[in-house]
Amino acid sequence: MTDPQIERKLIEIMRVISESDKPIGARNIADELQNRGYNLGERAVRYHLRILDERGFTEKHGYNGRTITASGKKELEDALIGDRLDFVITRIEELIYKTDYDPLSKKGNVIVNLSTVDKDDFDNAIDVMKYASSGGISISPYIKVFEEDSDSRVYVPPGCVNIATVCSMTFDGLLLKSGIPIKPAYGGLIQMEHNDPVQFLDMISYSGTSIDPVKIFLIRQSTSVLDVLDTGNGRILANMRNIPSSAVEKTKEVLKDLENSGIGGVLGIGDSDAMVGAPVEEGMAGILVAVGVNLVAAVEEAGIPVTTSPVSMVLDYGSMTRL
Amino acid sequence: MTDPQIERKLIEIMRVISESDKPIGARNIADELQNRGYNLGERAVRYHLRILDERGFTEKHGYNGRTITASGKKELEDALIGDRLDFVITRIEELIYKTDYDPLSKKGNVIVNLSTVDKDDFDNAIDVMKYASSGGISISPYIKVFEEDSDSRVYVPPGCVNIATVCSMTFDGLLLKSGIPIKPAYGGLIQMEHNDPVQFLDMISYSGTSIDPVKIFLIRQSTSVLDVLDTGNGRILANMRNIPSSAVEKTKEVLKDLENSGIGGVLGIGDSDAMVGAPVEEGMAGILVAVGVNLVAAVEEAGIPVTTSPVSMVLDYGSMTRL
Numbered sequence: 001m002t003d004p005q006i007e008r009k010l011i012e013i014m015r016v017i018s019e020s021d022k023p024i025g026a027r028n029i030a031d032e033l034q035n036r037g038y039n040l041g042e043r044a045v046r047y048h049l050r051i052l053d054e055r056g057f058t059e060k061h062g063y064n065g066r067t068i069t070a071s072g073k074k075e076l077e078d079a080l081i082g083d084r085l086d087f088v089i090t091r092i093e094e095l096i097y098k099t100d101y102d103p104l105s106k107k108g109n110v111i112v113n114l115s116t117v118d119k120d121d122f123d124n125a126i127d128v129m130k131y132a133s134s135g136g137i138s139i140s141p142y143i144k145v146f147e148e149d150s151d152s153r154v155y156v157p158p159g160c161v162n163i164a165t166v167c168s169m170t171f172d173g174l175l176l177k178s179g180i181p182i183k184p185a186y187g188g189l190i191q192m193e194h195n196d197p198v199q200f201l202d203m204i205s206y207s208g209t210s211i212d213p214v215k216i217f218l219i220r221q222s223t224s225v226l227d228v229l230d231t232g233n234g235r236i237l238a239n240m241r242n243i244p245s246s247a248v249e250k251t252k253e254v255l256k257d258l259e260n261s262g263i264g265g266v267l268g269i270g271d272s273d274a275m276v277g278a279p280v281e282e283g284m285a286g287i288l289v290a291v292g293v294n295l296v297a298a299v300e301e302a303g304i305p306v307t308t309s310p311v312s313m314v315l316d317y318g319s320m321t322r323l
Numbered sequence: 324m325t326d327p328q329i330e331r332k333l334i335e336i337m338r339v340i341s342e343s344d345k346p347i348g349a350r351n352i353a354d355e356l357q358n359r360g361y362n363l364g365e366r367a368v369r370y371h372l373r374i375l376d377e378r379g380f381t382e383k384h385g386y387n388g389r390t391i392t393a394s395g396k397k398e399l400e401d402a403l404i405g406d407r408l409d410f411v412i413t414r415i416e417e418l419i420y421k422t423d424y425d426p427l428s429k430k431g432n433v434i435v436n437l438s439t440v441d442k443d444d445f446d447n448a449i450d451v452m453k454y455a456s457s458g459g460i461s462i463s464p465y466i467k468v469f470e471e472d473s474d475s476r477v478y479v480p481p482g483c484v485n486i487a488t489v490c491s492m493t494f495d496g497l498l499l500k501s502g503i504p505i506k507p508a509y510g511g512l513i514q515m516e517h518n519d520p521v522q523f524l525d526m527i528s529y530s531g532t533s534i535d536p537v538k539i540f541l542i543r544q545s546t547s548v549l550d551v552l553d554t555g556n557g558r559i560l561a562n563m564r565n566i567p568s569s570a571v572e573k574t575k576e577v578l579k580d581l582e583n584s585g586i587g588g589v590l591g592i593g594d595s596d597a598m599v600g601a602p603v604e605e606g607m608a609g610i611l612v613a614v615g616v617n618l619v620a621a622v623e624e625a626g627i628p629v630t631t632s633p634v635s636m637v638l639d640y641g642s643m644t645r646l
Contacts, residue, residue, distance in 0.1 A: 188533070204539075205531025210511070210523075216539055 014076045018068045025065035073155045089206050098314045099173025103261035109314040112164040115296045121304045122161045130323040132298035135229040137236050139265040139292040140166040142320035165292040167312050178254045180247045186278045187213030187239035195232040197267045200277035214291050223297040236294050240278045240286045248285050265290040337399045341391045348388035396478045412529050421637045422496025426584035432637040435487040438619045444627045445484045453646040455621035458552040460559050462588040462615040463489040465643040488615040490635050501577045503570045509601045510536030510562035518555040520590045523600035537614050546620040559617050563601045563609045571608050588613040
């Protein structure tokens with residue numbers, strides 16, 4: 001680790017390069033940095049670019065400029081974790097804004113989570129996910145597989161495969177697009193009995209955390225998704241969001257359209273009673289959803305090592321395939 | 324698992340028995356249940372007690388009544404996790420209220436966390452904790468060791484030892500007793516450089532979570548406490564609480580008394596800048612503290628399996644011994 005000031009500039013330069021869809025030169029990088037409040041001249045940018053090249057984080061393409069390498073992307077992602085101060089709700093709201101899936105054409109962006117498994121475990125992981133997707137404890141049976149270098153937006157570690165599963169925040173995006181004011185409230189672990197939700201065992205509010213609550217519970221390995229699939233009883237991951245009580249009927253219509261297009265997993269809509277322990281304010285209603293990464297929790301329970309990225313992304317639902 | 328209704332009654336009966344300081348009979352249990360809103364006659368209580376006896380959760384002492392067994396206590400603790408709906412801040416506020424440590428006499432209750440290690444690992448764990456306690460990244464070098472059945476309030480699993488370390492909420496209790504309005508705000512992981520805090524890497528608000536934020540980060544094993552001890556650079560667990568800006572001077576006085584009595588670990592007091600990324604509202608100040616379970620994180624980093632109870636308790640500081 002060198003001077004933190006220099007590191008900060010390096011990160012910001014990598015960020016500019018990674019956000020450009022073609023190679024970008026020092027002049028344009030300096031301009032973009034200026035826009036972002038960094039006063040760094042073209043010459044200073046060149047100096048920093050040489051450091052990035054040496055570290056293998058950027059690559060020069062003759063006079064066209066630089067692109068970011070896979071290892072640069074990884075470095076940037078790690079660095080941004082240390083850099084960010086915004087809570088997860090801010091990042092979620094950005095994704096919600098980008099969601100534009102249309103249930104009729106089955107096209108447009110949904111929000112997905114990326115989970116990484118070893119190539120050797122891939123077939124087994126898919127078998128478990130296929131089994132789990134039949135149980136009504138996840139959002140959608142559609143996934144997308146990313147291999148190494150198959151998509152420039154997704155970093156896949158060597159020898160691994162990434163699997164994208166539909167994230168429950170897709171509901172928030174689609175309901176918002178339908179004019180329903182909605183806000184993610186709590187994520188946590190719920191007890192299921194006879195395939196019905198009976199109780200939040202633990203939960204964390206989406207406001208005031210820098211880590212997605214659902215992913216915290218995923219890491220704690222406290223689920224028993226396979227038990228729920230086998231017996232109807234066990235613990236799964238779920239989250240709830242708030243809407244005005246007056247919007248319940250319209251919400252049900254939108255959710256019906258969605259379910260017809262293969263996006264489900266809603267466990268309940270209504271007042272406090274239906275939210276199995278998550279608080280609902282006066283005049284508000286809740287929507288309880290079995291989250292998409294229950295498929296991933298099942299893989300983990302089956303003894304297959306899997307890690308899920310803390311950061312979600314949007315993906316065209318039309319590019320995803322059925323398990 | 325039998326009928327959830329019966330299970331609920333069994334739990335409530337175990338709770339009544341565990342809260343009695345001597346054996347308690349069916350008659351008195353029925354009365355106490357009545358007080359708590361459970362309408363269960365003496366005969367019904369006897370029926371449920373037989374089930375508890377059979378499961379080994381309660382024990383009969385002739386005509387004196389029943390006591391709860393070690394395995395009953397464990398069962399009760401597990402069950403209560405599923406039973407509770409209150410957020411961690413409620414439980415913390417109860418503990419804060421019970422804190423009455425006096426820095427001059429070094430007596431009275433502090434708040435502690437309980438961590439469990441295998442008996443065979445005990446000596447190694449203590450060595451690591453001793454090393455870690457020298458580094459200014461925890462509250463106090465005083466601990467208390469609980470062996471099996473050494474204290475009726477503490478369940479120690481067979482073959483294990485529990486170690487109590489001073490919890491940072493002790494500060495909240497003592498400052499509140501000194502008339503300073505204080506509220507725990509965020510817990511998380513901070514980056515240390517040259518033994519100074521530089522940045523919260525991740526954090527979770529104490530309001531709106533049923534799990535102690537610090538314990539979430541402890542389970543994620545994301546610390547590098549040993550690196551901080553060795554080099555001054557790395558990641559430790561910390562939390563911050565808010566006080567009114569006008570109370571900063573008085574707070575410093577109280578903290579000075581505390582430090583003289585061996586309770587330290589304060590990393591910063593002041594406005595937003597000193598809180599390395601945790602938000603501080605206008606007119607408020609923050610107190611940043613390196614939490615007590617950094618000692619436990621160090622043990623884990625040294626490769627010694629250790630689990631920390633989600634529930635904290637109060638303990639007489641005078642009964643604790645120096646590492």
